[in-house]
Amino acid sequence: MSKSTSQQADKFVVRLPDGMRNRLTDAALAQHASMNTLFIQALEQFLDSQQRQQLLLDALAEQVKRLERASAPA
Structure with missing residues (x-):
């Protein structure tokens, strides 16, 4: 299997709020x-945190x- 190049990768256009591009560049x-x-x-950090949050909510x-x-009357 060959590694995808930048030209073959999925692309997604994002519209950034004013000033965010400069912050991202910096x-x-x-x-x-x-x-x-x-x-x-x-994005990876956000998605990972969402997954962890769901696991915690499911466990709770x-x-x-x-x-x-356990507390229900028999």
């Missing part, structure tokens, strides 16, 4: 990274069900 320069890399890292809901079953 952050990328400070980290010696491309704007694309910084953007992808931010399961614990609540267990507690409700």
